[in-house]
Amino acid sequence: MTKDELIAVLRLQNIPHIGDISAKKLIAYCGSPIAIFTDKRKHLEKIPGIGSVAISGLHNRKYLHAAELEYEFILKNGISCSYFMDTSYPAYLKHCVDGPILLFTKGNIKLGNKKIISLVGTRNSTSYGRAFCEKFIEEIAPLDPVIISGFAYGIDICAQRAALKNGLQTISCVAHGLNQIYPKAHLKYVEEINKNGGFLTEFWSSSNPDRENFLKRNRIIAGLSEATIVIESAEKGGSLVTAEMANSYNRDVFAVPGRVQDKYSLGCNNLIRGQKAHMLTSAADLIYLMDWQLEEHKTAVVQKQLFVELDENEKIIYSFLQKDGRQLLDHIALECQLPVFKTVSSLLNMEMKGMIRPLPGKQYEAI
Secondary structure (H helix, E strand, O other): OOHHHHHHHHHHHHOOOOOHHHHHHHHHHHOOHHHHOOOOHHHHOOOOOOOHHHHHHHOOHHHHHHHHHHHHHHHHOOOEEEEOOOOOOOHHHHOOOOOOOEEEEEEOOOOOOOOEEEEEOOOOOOHHHHHHHHHHHHHHHHHOOEEEEOOOOOHHHHHHHHHHHOOOOEEEEOOOOOOOOOOHHHHHHHHHHHHOEEEEEOOOOOOOOOHHHHHHHHHHHHHHOOEEEEOOOOOOOHHHHHHHHHHHOOOEEEEOOOOOOOHHHHHHHHHHHOOOOEEOOOHHHHHHHHOOOOHHHHHOOOOOOOOOOOOHHHHHHHHHHHHHOOEEHHHHHHHOOOOHHHHHHHHHHHHHOOOEEEEOOOEEEEO
16 A cells, blocks of 8 residues: 555544444445545535444544554554555455454464464463463374464463464464563563564554453454464453354354363353354364365375274174264263273273274264
């Protein structure tokens, strides 16, 4: 974008009573951000949904002055700007009706055609949640996804640190301007994140991490990715808001189940019970439900060994799976009248022999 175009977009972004939806409507009617400020008032008043208060703001010079100052800040600090009609604008966010008209980024963000996952959760994470988060990212790493989170305490920073540990790109979507870091305790992670990912926001340098900004930020976390994962959440919390927004964008939502009496599993369990999220027990669940298998895995044909010798337990299990199709581990053990530990051992042997295949959610089927 040219200087004048960027200042026009900044100016539009800063005017009260003009949100992202109204801004996009104005741009569509007038043809460009610059044209909005030169168009006649009588034409602007004919645009559906654009009120007189908003139109008055378009001609207030103080918003132009503020935009010029912000432009100088952007230039001085090497911040990249992404306009919603640019090819550099995140593809999935472009499909969100209320996506920001302008994003500010720092770092080394390269989305390309990568798979993108948002991981969110409580700031009061437990050892269970952190362990699951770290294991999940280790398991998903071969697919080289981009990990999106909010750089907050708890699950957010756990996910981003795990991404860095596994060589994955990670993006911190923050609720303030890029002139500051919040929380300050996470300053030590900034350099590494900027090397392999970066920071993204819609907020100006004058914006502080206020409560309402976090709620606005959550829609960006949900909109940026193909799938949103809630790892731990109390009965109420920002992570559940993010999940709701992801659902409103028709994105896949996943939640990690926990014990019914655990405070920070209540939110996840409720999402699953209300069918607002798929249950996530491992990376295999996500890979299977998103159909994200690597191409070589998709096309590979599993060959059964010829003349395989099965012991008595394996024969019983294989016969059951052939007859009844895919089944849960516990159901296999019950129907075949075998202890679970023996069932697991037999299933593993049969998998190695190419007789069965494991499926997400501890299910198995005969090949």
